[in-house]
Amino acid sequence: MRRTTRSGGRSGGRIRALAATAALVAAGVTAAASPALAEDEVHGDALAGHWAPFDRCPVDDPAMLAADGVESAALCLASSSESGTMTIGEKVVPTAGTDLQLGLLGDGVNYTSVAPEGAGIQAEPVTVPGGLLNLMCPSEIPVLTALCEKAADSRLNRVVATVEPAGTPTDFSLTAGLGVGQPIVTLPVKIRLDNLLLGGNCYIGSDSDPILLQPRNLSQPALTLTRYAPDGTAEPTGAMSNVALAGADQGDDTFAVPEADGCGLFGALDWAVNAQLGLPSPEGANSLVLDAADTTTGGFYTPAAFAPDQGRLLAEHWHAAHQ
Template sequence: MRESKTGRAGTRRSGTRRRVLGGTMAAMLAFAATTVATLPAAADEGDGGPAASDLAGNWAPFDRCPVDDPAMLDADGDELAALCLASSSESGTMTIGEKTVPTAGTDLQFGLLGDGVDYTTVSPGGTGIEADPVKVPGGLLNLMCPSDIPVLTTLCERAAGSSLNTVTATVEPAGDPSDFNLNAGLSTGQPIVTLPIKIKLDNPLLGGNCYIGSNEEPILLEPANAEQPMLNLVRYAPDGTTDPTGVMSNIALSGADQVDDSFAVPGADGCGLFGALDWAVDSQLGLPSPEGANSLVLHSADTTTGGFYTPANFTPNQGEQLADHWHAAHTD
């Protein structure tokens, strides 16, 4: 049937793509199976992530996978495989210049389209990363005080000992993830993905639109494994039930910190009335801050990639089947 559209040369090219897709994925799965025999088992994917999921069993990590995106639905299991990816960390730290603040729970999800070698990401509605807000230690007094500038001295005095001192920082997406490297996720020291983010600072005196980084000038994070992660492979039925012969599979990587010390941080924007306090935030944090002066550590990151166990075989309308199975796994 395909030869009537493309001819024999097209059929040969399609067969080559299937061999690349199938061969690369098979090698990765074989590596996973071998590694499972020598490493402690990771937590069962059916346990879910840091947030509650309404997906059953081993589908639980992927509650925001963009399975209905047209690009994902078009995956044919021939030229492209469709996968879901979820990565989370409960805690960590981010250092900007001389200031270090904790990170709270982070949850990164996106879809993957790949031929076994190269992958493109598909974000769930442009919000691939979600993060819990954290209180900045020391609040506004730590962020802008002390100061010998009269206007700041007045703000510091007003903030001291009151709710005006509380500053909440929240990581938000500033664009779509890109440059995903599957092999980097299995190794150490290689950037796994590029994440454009911005940091919102909430405080009554800073206003509601105070950001470090923006969509136009994002902070570009490129996390890499600091040590070899533990690896676990599980196969399951389309409904999410663990099944050693199931057509679906998850590859879970866990236990390794993810780090990055290569990113630059731009100046603050929108802090105070008409941005009148941008310079104060910049002065205290040393912004803009160049590459090498900042760092990120995400403790014990858990990363799970899920999809068909043999993505190049028996799934000609793979993207549609992936979406059907995902929707059927919803428990409410």
């Protein structure tokens, strides 16, 4: 009874606005910049109707299930971008399709993220233009000259770059997500370089020393609100709602890039990658741009109305929406 009474007060007022305000966080989450996804991208089972963006939402996480809708509400977040670029020094690598999904727990102002089982951030690997010849050649160093000559064989030259998560996103800012030019979230990532000569364990950055991206909107996103029934079908007064932010480019030019590690047999080529890429690369020498990011935040339109079981009911509806 006490929680029901509070849902009509100041705390409940914050939660009633939570479905709309939480979407502001989402405007920058896509800028995880092509993190790790295998070539055969794997998603969860398809969800019906307006549930479709959230096929990996961690609704069964104990923290999500425990959300009461008043003190904290559970939401689903999905963010994607089809293209972009990452620049390290003078080297430019394109980014491909990305898919970030997270659970969000918050009170309408402050949020923490809950990652789904496995990686919350997934993306398609990208073939580096010019391959090893672009990353390490030409060179006047004899050892590298020999590698450059070998890399003339296209099979040895191909380098695939995959940006992977290196920790949990932090520092969500709702107000920054609505506007332009302010950091929205901190995203720790690392870059894996796959090549026959570099091996499969060549990384720039690590879990202990990640690249810390702080994306911000480079243009104003367009916001739309959709109401729907718990089964995912459109309904103007439905209990569920999605808030979508679309079309805004996102970027960051403030991050540093640490040294490479694990390149070549026993790391024998770490120094070569570092020398040719100028690693470590200081803040201001690198940049990220994600084109036309689309982000959707979904959950109950008025979470407090479903207290004290909002998180559990969100999970029930999510499971029922599986096709």
